[in-house]
Amino acid sequence: MTEASCWQALPALILSAMTEQNPALPDKDCPLCPRLVSYRQTNQAAQPDWFNAPVPCFGDPQAEFLIVGLAPGVTGANRTGRPFTGDWAGDLLYDTLAQFGFSSDTYDKHIDDGLSLNNCMITNAVRCVPPQNKPIGAEITACRPFLLNRIESLKNLKAILSLGRISHESVLRSFGVKLKDAAFAHGAKHDVGGYKLYDSYHCSRYNTNTRRLTPEMFADVFATIKADLAASA
Numbered sequence: 001m002t003e004a005s006c007w008q009a010l011p012a013l014i015l016s017a018m019t020e021q022n023p024a025l026p027d028k029d030c031p032l033c034p035r036l037v038s039y040r041q042t043n044q045a046a047q048p049d050w051f052n053a054p055v056p057c058f059g060d061p062q063a064e065f066l067i068v069g070l071a072p073g074v075t076g077a078n079r080t081g082r083p084f085t086g087d088w089a090g091d092l093l094y095d096t097l098a099q100f101g102f103s104s105d106t107y108d109k110h111i112d113d114g115l116s117l118n119n120c121m122i123t124n125a126v127r128c129v130p131p132q133n134k135p136i137g138a139e140i141t142a143c144r145p146f147l148l149n150r151i152e153s154l155k156n157l158k159a160i161l162s163l164g165r166i167s168h169e170s171v172l173r174s175f176g177v178k179l180k181d182a183a184f185a186h187g188a189k190h191d192v193g194g195y196k197l198y199d200s201y202h203c204s205r206y207n208t209n210t211r212r213l214t215p216e217m218f219a220d221v222f223a224t225i226k227a228d229l230a231a232s233a
């Protein structure tokens with residue numbers, strides 16, 4: 001779907017939730033998901049100093065490489081306002097980005113750490129924190145136009161890395177690709193929407209503690225992406 005046809009297909013409610021300056025960013029009071037709005041309001045009341053809003057994308061607007069996570073963690077990205085920042089999952093993700101030269105290597109779990117990304121951007125399939133880290137289908141669907149706008153506004157984009165099955169499936173659905181035509185598997189690579197889509201298990205606390213995902217397995221995926229980007233330059 002082109003950007004223009006995507007805009008035409010969007011219902012008025014979704015259009016009203018997009019910030020005027022940046023259609024890839026939901027408004028801070030985005031009303032689309034009643035359960036997430038209610039959770040946001042609970043968090044705002046309990047923790048007024050936290051970010052408590054849809055978490056914006058972070059990184060290089062000229063990026064060739066986009067990482068799509070699941071959703072902000074309540075005490076991590078939802079608290080700090082930057083994807084994976086202060087989250088358990090961020091420790092491995094930002095270490096690995098530094099290892100492959102995709103960052104300034106100054107990650108320190110807060111948004112004033114001076115971190116910048118090189119040729120890379122990070123976003124989430126769902127921008128608001130979900131209860132128990134589990135977005136429901138309607139929430140993933142409601143947030144998909146923001147994901148598609150993010151992807152289509154990166155004019156140099158070549159590689160998308162999905163962290164986990166939910167991210168993978170939301171990217172496929174963004175482009176109308178059937179799930180059976182590009183099954184999720186750690187280390188897999190697919191052609192989707194004119195981009196290369198790479199899959200990894202999510203770098204969550206559960207996956208890393210159980211060693212379903214080891215730092216070496218994660219690094220292998222980044223090594224492939226780095227090599228493919230270099231070969232396509």
Ligand code: URA
Pocket residue numbers: 069070071072073076077082083084085087089090124163
């Ligand atoms: N934090 C994020 O921003 N995204 C995830 O998928 C997990 C933690």
